[in-house]
Amino acid sequence: MIELKYLTKRYGATLAVDDLSFTVRPGRVTGFLGPNGAGKSTTMRLILGLAAPTSGEVLVNGRRYASFPRPMREVGALLDANAVHVGRSAYNHLLCLARTNGIGPRRVTAVLHHVGLSDVARKNVGGFSLGMKQRLGIAAALLGDPGVLIFDEPVNGLDPDGIRWIRDLMRSLAAQGRTILLSSHLMSEMALTADSIVMLGRGKLVAEATIEELTARYPSLEDAYLALTASSVQYGAGGPGR
Template identity: 85%
Template sequence: MVRRAGGPASRILYRVIELLHLTKRYGDTLAVDDLSFKVEPGHVTGFLGPNGAGKSTTMRLILGLDAPTSGRALVNGRRYASLTKPMREVGALLDAGAVHGGRSAYHHLLCLALTNDIGPARVAEVLELVGLSGVARKRVGGFSLGMKQRLGIASALLGDPGVLMFDEPVNGLDPDGVRWIRGLMRSLAAEGRTVLLSSHLMSEMALTAECIVIVGRGKLVAEATVAELTARYPSLEEAYLALTAESVQYGAAR
């Protein structure tokens, strides 16, 4: 459970991510092509696609880090840029390395917290949750990749949001850490949150996700449950390879 200690269950708003004909061009490159799908609460949704499929671009568009060429990306029915205190509604881990190396883990999170009127008690709480309490005062520049991943997850959870997005969260983690991430994703979804998880690890996705969205060359290739895909194919990996066989490309947007 990741709710604030003593906080009511009604504190968390259970909402959706919705893409409506989302398109993004970078010059002559069409990174996202008329993409529409919805991520519902209550289960982990895996977001899959080959390199260059547009997954990371799509996640950046949802978070307002890039502007769409056309279409809309909505969280809780609104554009991310219109959210007054976004960390209280949406948490995200896109790049665990995007941290000021000279700051401690505690001060990194505290700076984020203050921008959204989140108190220092919550900083201590999420550091404990991700297993970084013992190194909270150490500089992030000395952290391993796995420790930075844990810090990025703490940042995503800081505002106790109902919507969460993770891009390759198990990078750099040892087997115990991978298992921990798997359990965390499931527990977040079990609380009724909306969880979007992007990963290339089919074995982990098969163990963690219930629903799958597959994109290729910026377009929607498939939207189904893991059960539906594995009923048609020998495994999730075989389903993925078959469905994306014509979508592999190189040198394009992620």
Template identity: 60%
Template sequence: MIEVRNLTKYYGQQLAVDGLTFDIRPGLVTGFLGPNGAGKSTTLRMMLGLDRPDAGSVSLDGRRYEDCPDPLRRIGALLDAGAVHGGRTAYHHLLWLAQTNGIDRGRVDEVIEVVGLGAAASRRAGGFSLGMSQRLGVAAALLGDPEILLFDEPVNGLDPEGILWIRNLLKGFAEEGRTVFVSSHLMSEMALTADHLIVIGRGRLLADVGMAEFVAEHDSLEDAFLQLTSRSVEYRSGGVES
């Protein structure tokens, strides 16, 4: 379970995240939807203690991320697929993560196979395509076999086969009872992947709704998404009060 309460973040005078409050329940794929610049990545960074909120809090299974004694065993995250030492092989990138977190090295081989990088395990990560880097990032998130998984735009750089793979992977983890939170700016992808939606625009919560309910209420999901996000622009300009 992830509990977000009144989460707020400023960068100088710019309000990036505006009092967000929502829960992410286990057993579902929850989509975190919003246009580029909506505040999704900033929210995820605050969840993981990488940015400090100006107000509010995030609880991951009852505690802050920075208070977890064994974080990789509790929360797996992919925020930036490029955050890898380019001189290390895929295997050794995962091995040092495992060793610094008390994870058996046998788990490295397991996750390499899960993400389909067996043939590339001995290649240096600096030569990977974006799609391969995404797969390596997913492997790192899975190393500790965590109950909570956070992914920021995981389909970026993946081919159609890879998109289907990540979609099924996320659904499989949710079916196991894990908490799965995945951000995207693509309504079409979320419609095929998510069970529940958290929609934000300009850092503000616009919708917290089940996917089935959202689909039933709108003829066109893309139009509904555009209408929701346009409300956030009107709100910031003083045109909407809610």
């Protein structure tokens, strides 16, 4: 599981994450919601050791991410589908990642097949659409067959068939007993995919509940989100900001 305990992160005068505590449990998809600027991306970076907390701690299966000798076997993540070497083929991109964690080439072939990229495995990633890059990023997350998976907006760039595929994948991974943290702005899709919701506003926890609990209090998940985050939406002079 993923455990956040009184997690705080400051960037100068900006308080990005404010005394945040919640738990992401195995065997379910936990939706991660919040307006732009709410602290979701910072929180995911803190979980993955890409940023250091100002105070508090975050543990994955009882340990800090940085303590894992082969982290891809413990945690898989997709944060940015465009974070790829465009001069490499899909196969070589994954093979480079696999070698850093003691993962063999057979697993590379297997995950490419799993995400539907076998036919383009030897093509350069630079020619991929965003949807294809999303599938490649998911393949990278699955490489180490980890028990914990973190996905940030994985349906971006996908067509309706791809979106349904992502939904079914998330549900099947959770059914295997894995811990899934899924961030998305698509409320209708989140309502179909997630079992429970963690909601942030201005770096603080504003809600932690099951989908059933939220939709019992509000007409829909979207209505719950808009009501609970209304005071957390931040706009700059030029309109909505991130």
